[in-house]
Amino acid sequence: MLKKIGFKLIIVVGITAVLIIGIFSFYNIRSESNALLAEVERHANQLSETVKHSTRYDMLLNQRDRIHTTINTIGEQPGIHDVRVLNKVGEIIYSSHEDDIGKMVDKKAESCYACHAANKPLERLAIKDRTRIFRLNPDSSRVLGIISPIYNEHSCWSADCHAHSKSQTVLGVLDVTISLKDVDEQIRKGEIDTAVFALSAVIALSLLIGFFVKKWVDNPIKELLNATHEVGTGNLNYTIENKRDDEFGMLARSFNNMTQKLSEARIQLFQSDKMASLGRLAAGVAHEINNPLTGVLTYSSFLLKKTQDNHEINEDLKVIVRETKRSREIVKSLLDFARQSVPKKNLVNINEIVEHAITVVENQLSLNHVQLNKELEKTLPETTLDSNQMQQVVINLLVNASDAIGPKGGIITISTALLKLSPYGITHIKKATCPKRHDLMDNEYKIDGMPSIKLKIISNGNEGFVNLDPVYGRNKHHFDLSFNLEGKNDFQVVCPKCGMSLIEENKRCPECNAPLYNLEIPSQGNVEGCITKECSWQKWEAVDIGGLKEYIEIRISDTGCGIAKENLSKIFEPFYSTKGQKGTGLGLAVIWGIIDNHNGTINVESVLNKGTTFIMRLPLKPNK
Amino acid sequence: MKKQWDILIIDDEQVVIDAVVKICSSEGYSVDWSIDAKDALNKFDKNSFRLIICDIMMPDIDGFKFLDELRKMQILSIVIMTTGYSTVENAVKSLYNGAIDFIPKPFTADELINSVERGMKYLEIQNSLNNLKNDDESIIFVPCPAKYFRLGYSSWAALEDSGTILIGVTDLFLKTIDSLSEIDFFNIDDEIVQGNQCASLKDKNGRIHPLLSPVSGRIIEVNKALRRNNSLIEKDPYFEGWFYRLIPSDSEYEIKNLTNCSSDRL
Numbered sequence: 001m002l003k004k005i006g007f008k009l010i011i012v013v014g015i016t017a018v019l020i021i022g023i024f025s026f027y028n029i030r031s032e033s034n035a036l037l038a039e040v041e042r043h044a045n046q047l048s049e050t051v052k053h054s055t056r057y058d059m060l061l062n063q064r065d066r067i068h069t070t071i072n073t074i075g076e077q078p079g080i081h082d083v084r085v086l087n088k089v090g091e092i093i094y095s096s097h098e099d100d101i102g103k104m105v106d107k108k109a110e111s112c113y114a115c116h117a118a119n120k121p122l123e124r125l126a127i128k129d130r131t132r133i134f135r136l137n138p139d140s141s142r143v144l145g146i147i148s149p150i151y152n153e154h155s156c157w158s159a160d161c162h163a164h165s166k167s168q169t170v171l172g173v174l175d176v177t178i179s180l181k182d183v184d185e186q187i188r189k190g191e192i193d194t195a196v197f198a199l200s201a202v203i204a205l206s207l208l209i210g211f212f213v214k215k216w217v218d219n220p221i222k223e224l225l226n227a228t229h230e231v232g233t234g235n236l237n238y239t240i241e242n243k244r245d246d247e248f249g250m251l252a253r254s255f256n257n258m259t260q261k262l263s264e265a266r267i268q269l270f271q272s273d274k275m276a277s278l279g280r281l282a283a284g285v286a287h288e289i290n291n292p293l294t295g296v297l298t299y300s301s302f303l304l305k306k307t308q309d310n311h312e313i314n315e316d317l318k319v320i321v322r323e324t325k326r327s328r329e330i331v332k333s334l335l336d337f338a339r340q341s342v343p344k345k346n347l348v349n350i351n352e353i354v355e356h357a358i359t360v361v362e363n364q365l366s367l368n369h370v371q372l373n374k375e376l377e378k379t380l381p382e383t384t385l386d387s388n389q390m391q392q393v394v395i396n397l398l399v400n401a402s403d404a405i406g407p408k409g410g411i412i413t414i415s416t417a418l419l420k421l422s423p424y425g426i427t428h429i430k431k432a433t434c435p436k437r438h439d440l441m442d443n444e445y446k447i448d449g450m451p452s453i454k455l456k457i458i459s460n461g462n463e464g465f466v467n468l469d470p471v472y473g474r475n476k477h478h479f480d481l482s483f484n485l486e487g488k489n490d491f492q493v494v495c496p497k498c499g500m501s502l503i504e505e506n507k508r509c510p511e512c513n514a515p516l517y518n519l520e521i522p523s524q525g526n527v528e529g530c531i532t533k534e535c536s537w538q539k540w541e542a543v544d545i546g547g548l549k550e551y552i553e554i555r556i557s558d559t560g561c562g563i564a565k566e567n568l569s570k571i572f573e574p575f576y577s578t579k580g581q582k583g584t585g586l587g588l589a590v591i592w593g594i595i596d597n598h599n600g601t602i603n604v605e606s607v608l609n610k611g612t613t614f615i616m617r618l619p620l621k622p623n624k
Numbered sequence: 625m626k627k628q629w630d631i632l633i634i635d636d637e638q639v640v641i642d643a644v645v646k647i648c649s650s651e652g653y654s655v656d657w658s659i660d661a662k663d664a665l666n667k668f669d670k671n672s673f674r675l676i677i678c679d680i681m682m683p684d685i686d687g688f689k690f691l692d693e694l695r696k697m698q699i700l701s702i703v704i705m706t707t708g709y710s711t712v713e714n715a716v717k718s719l720y721n722g723a724i725d726f727i728p729k730p731f732t733a734d735e736l737i738n739s740v741e742r743g744m745k746y747l748e749i750q751n752s753l754n755n756l757k758n759d760d761e762s763i764i765f766v767p768c769p770a771k772y773f774r775l776g777y778s779s780w781a782a783l784e785d786s787g788t789i790l791i792g793v794t795d796l797f798l799k800t801i802d803s804l805s806e807i808d809f810f811n812i813d814d815e816i817v818q819g820n821q822c823a824s825l826k827d828k829n830g831r832i833h834p835l836l837s838p839v840s841g842r843i844i845e846v847n848k849a850l851r852r853n854n855s856l857i858e859k860d861p862y863f864e865g866w867f868y869r870l871i872p873s874d875s876e877y878e879i880k881n882l883t884n885c886s887s888d889r890l
Binding site for chain 2: 286287288289290291292293294295296297298299301302304305306321324325327328346347384386388430
């Protein structure tokens, strides 16, 4: 939970929001309360001036009762804490609190402190210095007090009462205190409001982020994770249903593409394995059956020679010899099927082969009301292949297409094109040597029918061999010695013939830092690769520089019945057939074998009831 | 004194041994047999054989190892290979390793006898070559020219500047056939494969001898002069008497399996 991206984002955004709102509110509340206090201060000052002016006449007449009444009336106003008049020595003369009258106020008291703090009492004060905010008791609300000195005037000392002498400057002080309870409450309310706002903003932001993170990040990641689990457990047909346009949508599409490619590769690999084992089986059967056949053929042909004059027996023996010879041809073609014999390749133009094949099946197609469209690339270069085998492939596919269309008729489109594809995972290393030019190719150990590259490994005193896959980047290597690179000192990879080291010094695998081998490819630079079983790093600069490799593509599409998705993986299997009694089921398996034998690939795309397309790709230059 | 035999047959199948023994005996040869190569190698202490017929695919010691062992023991018997694993590769490989001929299984009695007869003739020629003194001027057969390549002792290939290849039959092979009477050619545009039959030569006894092709490719020209006149081949088997002109399919790789005729003259 704490490690989730969404949660982290919420925390970061929440903290940022709290900081911004906090700082903003702090200054906002401060300026607001300052403005409020200033207003209260102004109000208090006005009040004290009013008191002074409204009691002035009574003072001059020395009508104390009237003054009392006035002060009491004003002091009873809500929000006004106290109104009092102090004389020069600090005695309270008038007060809205009657009990205080006659009491002495200490010079250190809040009301006096402003002027009496210095040694000599001040006579004039700015309004700011005449106000003070204080608490009467620590737990009571704040009050604002304002003192307003009453100055001696001509009318004061010239009055009949002679209460004041001429020499006095300040006659007394009017002290008005106003309760700040309301103002404080207002400020606190503002603070609470701000806090509530900040909190709700953070919560709303978090919810919003949480929602969209879940929608835009969590859910697609969950889907992807689920998909990788599915693919990891072997379900390569799993696709992510995703119609997003964002990066996750792109990732999902690329993931779907990857699994599709993987599943195609797996089918090819599976097919390749199966054909290889079928080849071994056929070769084994051929070998086993050849010995008894030899027995039959030698004895029968020997007898045939010896019975020249017995016409009747001779004729029968001829049949035996003839049929045994026929069996011999069958075994031979079985071996051909098992790819034991080299295809008879020469330089031809694929278009010619296609044209030849078309003339063979043309009649059959027109009988079935099939229209044949040719889209042949005119400037196709010649390529090395077995023209007979290739023609067989094209004929078989055309006949299959026609069968798929049925008697109602339809369209077959055959097209050829030139393509360029990356060499990695495709290019075949036909020859590799050590620095002393010893051939490293091993005809005894073949990988997918191709001679492997044999290297000798010496590790911790053990010697063994590794047979490298001759297909650049495919990595079907075979190790007959397991080693670890812990005891690095005596680890060596050498030429099996001269013992010359093949390890590249001062260079390490960029992926796993293990030692690299370096093989010379005559007239085609060097191949380097990682020696460990686990790492698949390989680099063949000369080929990589050459960039994309050219392929000839042949496409044959029909508007026939199509192939159900669940059957697509089976169609290249030997003996798989949908034609019932009509077919043997070997057609597509043989085609697969032929294409594989030409280092090419064959793929099929099909939509049920819409049609099928077979796509074959053959390298233009098989030896390079 | 070692016992002299004509033929030793080595095969891990008793039925094949029985058939070969029967056929060869009926032709008047003395035949010994062995069911495995190890046992066969032990025979050489007390016996000598003119010709050995050996299977390639055998347990423990296979045909190729057997050829190596013979070379180590300096046994000069000539060897004809057989195998059920009738692939081009094996045929060519065994010829490169010192066998003189190859019979793919299953074979008929005639195919076996013809091969044995040629082998015996080959041995005869080799022996008379060894018996020749240096000062003897007579020529027994014309070796194939330098820069030519040969498959076993039977067919040759010569690279042409245009990238095509000429192929033909060696004089030695012709000498092992008792007077050639007829040649059965393949046709233009036919594909031929290294180590597989590319023509058959019929001798005056009606025996058919297959000629194995030295390289693979497509025939683009058949020697018309030779077609008209068989005897051309006996006069000049290496130049005028060529068989086919080919467009090779993978000559660079295949030529490694051929013997360079330049080394014959050392």
